[in-house]
Amino acid sequence: QKEVEQNSGPLSVPEGAIASLNCTYSDRGSQSFFWYRQYSGKSPELIMSIYSNGDKEDGRFTAQLNKASQYVSLLIRDSQPSDSATYLCAVTPLGRTGGFKTIFGAGTRLFVKA
Amino acid sequence: DTGVSQDPRHKITKRGQNVTFRCDPISEHNRLYWYRQTLGQGPEFLTYFQNEAQLEKSRLLSDRFSAERPKGSFSTLEIQRTEQGDSAMYLCASSSGVAEQYFGPGTRLTVT
Numbered sequence: 001q002k003e004v005e006q007n008s009g010p011l012s013v014p015e016g017a018i019a020s021l022n023c024t025y026s027d028r029g030s031q032s033f034f035w036y037r038q039y040s041g042k043s044p045e046l047i048m049s050i051y052s053n054g055d056k057e058d059g060r061f062t063a064q065l066n067k068a069s070q071y072v073s074l075l076i077r078d079s080q081p082s083d084s085a086t087y088l089c090a091v092t093p094l095g096r097t098g099g100f101k102t103i104f105g106a107g108t109r110l111f112v113k114a
Numbered sequence: 115d116t117g118v119s120q121d122p123r124h125k126i127t128k129r130g131q132n133v134t135f136r137c138d139p140i141s142e143h144n145r146l147y148w149y150r151q152t153l154g155q156g157p158e159f160l161t162y163f164q165n166e167a168q169l170e171k172s173r174l175l176s177d178r179f180s181a182e183r184p185k186g187s188f189s190t191l192e193i194q195r196t197e198q199g200d201s202a203m204y205l206c207a208s209s210s211g212v213a214e215q216y217f218g219p220g221t222r223l224t225v226t
Contacts, residue, residue: 007169008154043203044205044217046214088156102159104149105156
């Protein structure tokens, strides 16, 4: 079992729709959860961080965390063509040194059709 | 705004040569991370530093890889005796404590 799993996609949504991206993780001791956006040929760009159960909203983005189910998701409202990218889920387990090796999923490719 | 910088941005080398990459983190960040990313995969953790101390190193990292952060500021990643399988994007990130990591533009390595 991979430590962080994401559906590779591609996920295709029409412009203006809600895009829903999902991620599961295996380490129950994980403390920190992040979503990054990566355009082709570029480095990852941080979109959201979430540390406690529930929802966290930032503009058009909402991150949702459910530690009991070991599940984290990202919702993108009013999707735009410029949102077309690969979305990476990242999880930081509690390391033996007290911190903190971050594990990334392979990413979900999102296409927003104009 | 001075973000994370990496140098060089591209490196082409012949198999068997040594290469060294540099990363300059955001100035107030005490943690620095190195990752490797290949096409279609997420960044793979290599190692990280808190100030000048290397606190964790991936078991996947062979002895040909070494990283340093001598004064707790910039860091170097050296790959000795490069192999074609080392071709990848090498990413550096920094953070303040255990907070969010911010990535540099990466160094793309091609081993011929």
